[in-house]
Each structure stands twice: as structure tokens, then as C-alpha cells.
Amino acid sequence: MLTHLMTKAGQAVLTIFLASVVVFLGVRALPGDPAVTLAGDNPDPQVVAALRAELGLDQPLATQYVRYVEGLLHGDFGESVSSGQPVATMLGQALPVTLQLTLLTVLCGSLIGVATGVVAACRRGRWPEWAANGFSLLGLSVPNFWLAILAVSYVASVLTFLPTSGYVSPTQDPWAALTHLIVPALILSTSFAAIVMRQTRASMLEAFGTEYVLAARAKGMRETRVVLHHALRNSLVVVLTIIGLQLGALLSGAAVIEQIFGLPGIGRLAVRSVFSRDYPVVQAVVLISAVAYVLINLLVDALYTVIDPRVRVGGQP
Structure with missing residues (x-):
């Protein structure tokens, strides 16, 4: 197992490493020039040239990439082109918001x-299955942004005790923080829960036909124990993979929901940075999203053997 994890x-x-290269080159392939944006309307070519030199944009791409990696290794993401703030500070303010929204979404959706x-x-074959399948179909078919707009209107007119925008830190007021995040988390969890439901149902149906489940039932074991201890536990390997992949997607894909509900997360930060041609911020947000995907998948691989003892490394029995 240790060799496998290494x-x-x-x-x-x-x-x-490859993601950092793709992010670095991809951001610089975007149309526009940060120096021109900073110079304002009708910029003086000399001012633009001076800004490019100050930002290091006049150097070869290889030199820019080396400086970029050196900064990353020291925890320095650079400074925002538009605000002049350290990117690390901006990420430190935005990332906890997205993490809280993502974790609450995963909890509700799971x-x-x-x-x-x-x-x-x-x-199977009864009304609970039909209802679950209908819920799954709606969750996968209805766009989150449309549900979010409806939710804002409903909360503002009916559930007035829930806020429709803004963010409160849990360290200041845990209850207020939860009320600000619960509606966007439920909206995000609709499609997430629909995918998890379909995979759980399919894996459970497959497990019900296996020999160990049939043997457990033949021994007279209670149906609740058969379902939870045998069928569900061995079905969670596939479900865990789906949850891990969806968790990575939520970390980078909540920009629209954050915009609608006024949450200052990394998705909203990325959108603003793209429009302002803020290279350092866009690079940092995209790279963090890529790293999150990689680390989550690594964690899922490590959890396989915990959930299902049958899983062995390298095909060993």
C-alpha cells in the first residue's frame, strides 16, 4: 500500500507541475494586456512599456515562468495588478468562503x-424509487443559476429570516454564518445529490446480487444490517469516487452561485480578475483548483482500502 501511495x-x-505550465501559458494567451488596462484610456506607449517592465511582462516566457515557480515555492503568488494587494492575502480572504460553501454542499448532497x-x-419498482428518480432527473436537468434566482425571490418574500446575500464568518457568529450559506449550499447540492443518488442506487442494486449479500440473507441476518453493513459499505467505493470528483468541481465551479448570493469566494474573485486581466490572481485561483483536484483524488485512492477491505494494491489478493 505504501508503494502504491508513493x-x-x-x-x-x-x-x-504540468498544470502550472498550462495555467501559466493559458492565462497569457488571453486577449488583452494588463499594462494597457492599468495605463487607462488612450495610454502613452512609454507608460505601457514602463508598466510591462515593472510587471516583468517584457521578459521571455521561460524567464517569467521560472520567476513564477520560484515565487510559488516561497508561498508568494505575486501582487494583484489591479489592486496592488498580495495575491496570497486575497486568496486567504476568499478561499475560506468557498471551502465552507463547498463542505456544506457536499454534506447536504451526500x-x-x-x-x-x-x-x-x-x-425498487415502488413509488419511493419513482420519486427518487424524479428528484434525480430534476436535479440534473434544472440549471443551478435558475434555481438560485428562484430561491432568492422566495427567500426574500417568504423565508425572510434567511438572508439572500452577504457573508458572515463563523468565528464572528456561527448561526449567522450558517443562515447565509445554507440556501446557496442547498442549491448547489441539487445536481450533486442527483449524481450521488444514481450511483448509490446502481451500486446497491449490483451489490444485492452478489454472493455475500445472498449468503447473509440466507443466514437470517436482519435486512437493515444486510443493507447498511454489507451492500452499502461495499457500494461506497464508487460513491466515494463520485463525491471526490464532485468536490473538486465544486471548489472551482461555484462562481455563478457566489455571484448571485454575494459570497466573496474564489469563484467570484476569479471572474473579476479575468475581466481586469489580473494575471497573478487568475493564475493562483486556477492553480489552486487544479491542486485541489489532484489532492482530492489522492485522498480518495487512500480511502479505498479503508472503506472496502477487498481492495488490494497491484492486483494482490
Whole structure:
């Protein structure tokens, strides 16, 4: 197992390196010039040239990349072109917001998705399965941004005790922080829960036909123990993979929801930075998203053997 994890860690480092190269080149392929943006309307060519030299944009790409990596190794993401603030400071303010929203979304979506998936599998061919499938279809079909707009209107007119925008830190007021995040988290969790539900149902149905489940039932074991201890536990390997992938997607894909609900997360920060041609901020946000994907997948690989003892490394029995 240790060898397997070391191999995976080496692959993760290589992936992060390649991601940094792609992010660096991709951001510089965007149309526009930060120096021209900073120079304002009708910029003087000399002013633009001076700004490019100050930002290091007049140097070869290889030199810029080396300086970029050196900064990353020292925890320096550079300074924002538009505000002059350290990018690390901006990320430190925005990242906790997105992490809280993401974790609450995963918690809600996992509980709803796994519960409805188990019910659908255990009540196959009955109305609970039809209801769960209908919920899954709606969750995958209806766009989150449309649900978010409807939710804002409903909360503002009916559930007035819930705020429709803004953010409060849990360290200041935990209850207020939860009320500000619960509605956007539930909106984000609709499609997430639908995917988890489908995978849980499919894995449970497959597990019900395996020999160990049939043997457990033949021994007279209680159905609740058969479902939870045998079928569900061995179905969680596939479900865990889906949750891990969706977690990475949520970290980088909550920009629209953050914009609608006024949450100062990294998605909203990335959108503003793209429009202002703020290279350092865009690079940092995209790279952090890529690193999150890699680390989450590495964690999922490590958890496989914890959830399912049958999983062995390198094909060993």
C-alpha cells in the first residue's frame, strides 16, 4: 500500500507541475494586456512599456515562468495588478468562503443522495424509487443559476429570516454564518445529490446480487444490517469516487452561485480578475483548483482500502 501511495504522490506532483505550465501559458494567451488596462484610456506607449517592465511582462516566457515557480515555492503568488494587494492575502480572504460553501454542499448532497439512493434500491419498482428518480432527473436537468434566482425571490418574500446575500464568518457568529450559506449550499447540492443518488442506487442494486449479500440473507441476518453493513459499505467505493470528483468541481465551479448570493469566494474573485486581466490572481485561483483536484483524488485512492477491505494494491489478493 505504501508503494502504491508513493507512486500516486509522484504522479500528483507531476500533474501539478504540468498544470502550472498550462495555467501559466493559458492565462497569457488571453486577449488583452494588463499594462494597457492599468495605463487607462488612450495610454502613452512609454507608460505601457514602463508598466510591462515593472510587471516583468517584457521578459521571455521561460524567464517569467521560472520567476513564477520560484515565487510559488516561497508561498508568494505575486501582487494583484489591479489592486496592488498580495495575491496570497486575497486568496486567504476568499478561499475560506468557498471551502465552507463547498463542505456544506457536499454534506447536504451526500446525505440526500446516499439516503435517496438506498431507498430507491431497497424499494425498487415502488413509488419511493419513482420519486427518487424524479428528484434525480430534476436535479440534473434544472440549471443551478435558475434555481438560485428562484430561491432568492422566495427567500426574500417568504423565508425572510434567511438572508439572500452577504457573508458572515463563523468565528464572528456561527448561526449567522450558517443562515447565509445554507440556501446557496442547498442549491448547489441539487445536481450533486442527483449524481450521488444514481450511483448509490446502481451500486446497491449490483451489490444485492452478489454472493455475500445472498449468503447473509440466507443466514437470517436482519435486512437493515444486510443493507447498511454489507451492500452499502461495499457500494461506497464508487460513491466515494463520485463525491471526490464532485468536490473538486465544486471548489472551482461555484462562481455563478457566489455571484448571485454575494459570497466573496474564489469563484467570484476569479471572474473579476479575468475581466481586469489580473494575471497573478487568475493564475493562483486556477492553480489552486487544479491542486485541489489532484489532492482530492489522492485522498480518495487512500480511502479505498479503508472503506472496502477487498481492495488490494497491484492486483494482490
